[in-house]
Amino acid sequence: MEKLRYERPVINKIKAGVPDKFGMQTKVEIMPEIEGISVKDILKEYGSPVFVLSENKIRETYQEAHRAFSSRYPKIQFAWSYKTNYLDAVCKIYHDEGSWAEVVSGFEYDKAISNGVPGSKILFNGPDKSNEDLVKAIDNGSFIHIDHFDELYSIIRLTKNTDKKAKVAIRINMDTGIYPQWDRFGFNYENGEAWNAINRIMLSENLELVGLHTHIGTYIMSANAYAVAASKLAELAVRTNRKFNHNIKYIDMGGGFASKNTLKGAYLPGKDTCPSFDDYAEAITSALINSEIAPDNLPILFLETGRALIDEAGYILGTVLANKRLSNARRSTIVDVGVNMLFTSFWYEHEIYPAQECSLQTEDTAIYGPLCMNIDVLREAIQFPLLQKGDHFVIPRVGAYNMTQWMQFITLRPNILLIDRNKNIQIIRDKETNEVFKRQERVPEHLK
Amino acid sequence: MKIRSNIAVSDNGFMFDPNTGDSYNLNNTAAEILQMLKSGKDESEIIKEFTQKYDVDEATFEQNLYDFLGMLGHYDLVEKEQTNY
Amino acid sequence: MGKLKLNIAVTGLNNTDNPGPGVPVIRGLRESNYFDVRIIGLAYENLEPGIYMKDIVDKVYQIPYPSSGTEAFLDRIKYIHSKENLNVIIPNFDAELYSFIKAEKELGDLGVKIFLPTLEQFEERSKSNLPKFGEKYGIKVPFSKAITSYADINNLRNHFDYPLLVKGKFYDAYLAYNPEQVINHFNKITAKWGVPVIIQEFIRGTEVNVIALGDGKGNTIAAVPMRKQYITDKGKAWGGITIADENLVKLTKKLIADTRWRGGMELEIIKNVNNEYYLIEINPRIPAWVYLAVGAGQNIPEALVRLAIGENVPPYKSYDVGKMFIRYSYDMIGDISQFEKLSMTGEL
Structure with missing residues (x-):
């Protein structure tokens, strides 16, 4: 006689008030x-x-994100966020898809170079850049995203000894209506610090202000916060152009897009509430297109999305x-x-x-x-x-x-x-x- | 181990404890074990019958059975041994 | 002429001391002159009183909480639809609205109509966005700030005078007189509803409420203002009376016209000593005291269903002032066999 399928015995207390079964078998999904x-x-x-x-999934997700932005905006460029996953194989897949590198330390910078990324396609972020790091980045023509005035003055000092101009952007923090507001990185927008930094850079002969960068937070569920951020950066670009007749070449919106994981404390699962790349792209690109930046001067839009691309x-x-x-x-x-x-x-x-x-x-x-x-x-x-x-x-x-x-x-x-x-x-x-x-x-x- | 005599399990696995007012649901194997206990079978008989009837080895079932009996004890569904004070 | 037969599913059968609107909504529908309704109750918990009220529901199904994911939730709704051929669903539970709004098209394609605000309207009026909402539509709102951690509590002194209100994302509001109480309420609220927690300036005055229905094109189909007469320790109205406050009705109509509000809503408003109206909160659904509006001559559940099935509904022009509602509690007798059937099969 054939034996019956065994299931271990279970007893569950039915809590008054709290639902147990819903009259149907609870669906237990498996992933064999x-x-x-x-x-x-x-x-x-x-x-x-x-x-x-999964290499396929990495490429598909990248292409989906790329399509969401490139179908709405003429000039876009992704830069792979090394800190999210800097396995060489992973980085090379993104570079193969056309991503530049976004690094936040000397270690990551060297990793990008050894992965064959030209210095001129590296965005160098973060509060910790040593003098050696900065000299290397200046020599290689990398884009240095300045985090604080001490760094700004270091660069001014270092460029005195070289004939190369440092290509720089500043990181800007701001109120975009989300909580918590990240204000420990970069220069603040609302209190005028960012504008001061721009002025200081524009007055410096050896620094070329090429971009404006922000990274408003992490796991941002509200696409609209990016629209606010993009408008504020666009406003600074317009002001810079008005005062110095200088065009900002790129606006870097950083990362922080949510993935479909569910955060602790969230009531609804991440799968249901996570905005799509289209939602983020629509918010960011329409804010830039609707800004006062002249259509001919529209800056390149950089994106440093990490989590949403690879999670x-x-x-x-x-x-x-x-x-x-x-x-x-x-x-x-x-x-x-x-x-x-x-x-x-x-x-x-x-x-x-x-x-x-x-x-x-x-x-x-x-x-x-x-x-x-x-x-x-x-x-x-x-x-x-x-x-x-x-x-x-x-x-x-x-x-x-x-x-x-x-x-x-x-x-x-x-x-x-x-x-x-x-x-x-x-x-x-x-x-x-x-x-x-x-x-x-x-x-x-x-x-x- | 003896289940308290006033505890009854319906065919669908619903169990009501009239002493406390608590309700429970049991899956098929749990309900079957409960019926066996009520009919006075001991652990070794249950293990024998189950391993003959179901596709499960003795060690696994024994472990699962004692875990289940532990839960019955935890929910206070078994006769307490008489103690003399 | 025979009445139109409709199968309508209703959630929020929790007629407890913190009542959901399900039962009063159903009473409105049952008194309709247009419809002959079969009511399918949708319950999250197995002791929601409405489940056991024979004259209220014809059939009850348990549904999983939205927090178990839209997929499981929709699967269950579709299963119920396959059994009951639903025409309309009236969601009454704040935490489920997001999922229903997202699913409106999918359910509509199956022939199940819902009449809810759009996602933009829903998000725009959310408690944490209230200051912006007030600015955009020119309505006074109390100063408020969303907080996410303990650290924010210490900084509250820079922005607020005590007492202040501590509010959950979906439900719950407590008055706090000092930071210790804020911490206490913060813990209670985050355990249940997560972050952010909203801290709101406490406005002294008289609380008045308006129940209203917008058709999504800017028209106010129904609007009845009410003043709470008795409030429980949970802050819920236990008695209320319809009032003739034209300013309130005007404010409501302007708000619905400006936002093109779609669906039921409740405005919570404080009128201060200078006769200024402060908007405290917009609930994006029918409130639990809806039966007072029905009693005052505006059958909002009926009008909402007519809008949902695509009928042209003329606005109500008046309501009776001085109608009162008095809530009471009432003990029904149930049997363990009903509880068993619901717990084991998910239906009753």
């Missing part, structure tokens, strides 16, 4: 494969956990280590992906999908990572199906920031794979070994 390749097979071959990136292309695959009951009888599931490699779980309610057929029954579950640390929580509370030890799962939308902000803590960082356009799996970063760490360390003679 990525781009047609079995999750189980990937884990078997490359170990668990493992990051997987969707990244997955992390992992394995259930154990199930246990907490003291209040709630279920907790321990998995081999922790906050050390999934840094974004500090601010996202990441979706987690079982990778194999599973029970339709769900239970209120806390999902913990493997670290011996109380903060290692992937999800505080999720209605999750019952997975057994050894079962696999997939967390989608992890392409942004995790592979740059991850920490090596009590364990080694895993492989990162790229599924290329021919559906071949390529390792683009090897998993770390003990030797990697040994190599960096030195034991003083008396302790040997």
